[in-house]
Amino acid sequence: MPEVDGARLLRDLEDLARIGKQANGGLRRPGFGPEVAEAAARVAGWMREAGMTAGCDAWGNAIGLLPGAGGGAPVCVGSHLDTVPDGGRYDGAMGVLAGIAVARALGPGRLRRPLAVVGFADEEGNAFGVGCLASRIYVGEDVGPARARVRAALDARGDGGLPRVELPRPAAYLELHLEQGPVLDRDGDLVAAVDAIAGIDRADASFLGEANHAGTTPMDARRDALCGAAAWVLAVRDLAAGSGGRAVATVGTAVVHPGATNVIPGRVDLRLEVRAPEAGALAEVGAACEAAAHRVAAARGLAATVGGWHRTVPVALDRALVGDVRSALGDCGLGDRVLPSWAGHDAKVMAGAGVPAAMVFAATRGGRSHCPEESVADEAVAAAAAVLLRAVERADARLG
Numbered sequence: 001m002p003e004v005d006g007a008r009l010l011r012d013l014e015d016l017a018r019i020g021k022q023a024n025g026g027l028r029r030p031g032f033g034p035e036v037a038e039a040a041a042r043v044a045g046w047m048r049e050a051g052m053t054a055g056c057d058a059w060g061n062a063i064g065l066l067p068g069a070g071g072g073a074p075v076c077v078g079s080h081l082d083t084v085p086d087g088g089r090y091d092g093a094m095g096v097l098a099g100i101a102v103a104r105a106l107g108p109g110r111l112r113r114p115l116a117v118v119g120f121a122d123e124e125g126n127a128f129g130v131g132c133l134a135s136r137i138y139v140g141e142d143v144g145p146a147r148a149r150v151r152a153a154l155d156a157r158g159d160g161g162l163p164r165v166e167l168p169r170p171a172a173y174l175e176l177h178l179e180q181g182p183v184l185d186r187d188g189d190l191v192a193a194v195d196a197i198a199g200i201d202r203a204d205a206s207f208l209g210e211a212n213h214a215g216t217t218p219m220d221a222r223r224d225a226l227c228g229a230a231a232w233v234l235a236v237r238d239l240a241a242g243s244g245g246r247a248v249a250t251v252g253t254a255v256v257h258p259g260a261t262n263v264i265p266g267r268v269d270l271r272l273e274v275r276a277p278e279a280g281a282l283a284e285v286g287a288a289c290e291a292a293a294h295r296v297a298a299a300r301g302l303a304a305t306v307g308g309w310h311r312t313v314p315v316a317l318d319r320a321l322v323g324d325v326r327s328a329l330g331d332c333g334l335g336d337r338v339l340p341s342w343a344g345h346d347a348k349v350m351a352g353a354g355v356p357a358a359m360v361f362a363a364t365r366g367g368r369s370h371c372p373e374e375s376v377a378d379e380a381v382a383a384a385a386a387v388l389l390r391a392v393e394r395a396d397a398r399l400g
């Protein structure tokens with residue numbers, strides 16, 4: 001039975017982490033940038049070594065194709081090669097390199113279908129302001145003016161001389177990623193299957209009171225917009241906490257007007273974000289937060305507005321493919337842990353475009369990610385890659 005070479009995978013992770021490395025130990029590989037091109041060239045070399053046809057597509061995504069014994073649409077594994085500023089070495093890279101480790105373990109002709117490995121050139125969305133930009137462009141989503149901006153940046157950058165390889169539409173997409181949260185680490189689990197990816201709803205909220213002199217206006221004669229906003233922020237926290245783990249909510253920005261020490265705040269503009277892996281909980285908590293704004297404002301003689309909702313729906317991952325991952329966990333003696341993802345991933349874009357998708361999560365030490373301290377235990381990296389291999393074999397067998 002083919003087995004993943006965990007030691008080699010760890011070496012590859014260390015090697016790739018040299019590209020874009022900063023003095024503080026963090027990585028900087030902005031989406032579609034030259035460091036991503038360098039990373040794509042590096043992984044394409046490893047793909048070829050594993051027996052794959054390798055290069056990049058017209059958008060700089062690293063692609064490797066391993067022939068199967070039969071034909072058909074490939075089973076695709078992968079993640080992304082870019083990082084946030086001062087990001088960690090596991091986010092994205094681990095999924096791409098684990099995919100190559102799977103290809104290396106299998107070799108050509110072992111599966112019935114071809115195996116594809118993809119390293120998307122921009123997932124974090126910092127460079128062009130759109131998250132999962134490379135996979136969105138790949139599936140043909142309308143990304144507005146970002147598409148032309150990326151094209152211009154790539155034309156200026158060049159493709160690093162890699163041969164052109166296109167990713168055919170996959171029959172299944174499996175993404176290994178670190179959890180980026182504390183749950184698995186806290187519970188002592190190394191690996192989990194992911195069955196859903198949270199939807200994210202965002203809205204603008206304003207609290208309107210009356211700006212006035214901060215000295216001469218008695219405390220009982222004030223309409224302080226910031227006091228209302230503060231009460232609402234706490235109400236939002238309580239509403240999400242009261243959802244029993246079904247949703248999280250955050251007020252992440254607040255701008256106080258006029259914003260002077262000696263003026264009672266007349267207006268505060270805030271931005272609300274609600275996330276939930278299930279549509280009912282997302283709508284329920286969002287509506288409750290909106291109602292709470294009006295209630296809190298009314299109780300304080302203020303006015304509140306909540307609007308401009310921007311909604312992205314939660315995505316349930318493919319039941320059969322999630323089943324393959326859960327069976328693979330069993331094959332590896334790693335239990336049967338299933339989690340939703342509270343962060344967005346390329347798997348969500350693929351699933352949204354109708355590609356059956358699922359994810360494998362590896363425990364994240366201390367739940368820390370998007371920082372130089374980001375870490376996954378060696379044992380968890382190897383275990384997650386072993387699960388990915390078995391899940392690929394199971395999906396290939398099931399899809400026929």
Ligand SMILES: [Zn+2]
Pocket residue numbers: 080091092123177
């Ligand atoms: Zn990521």
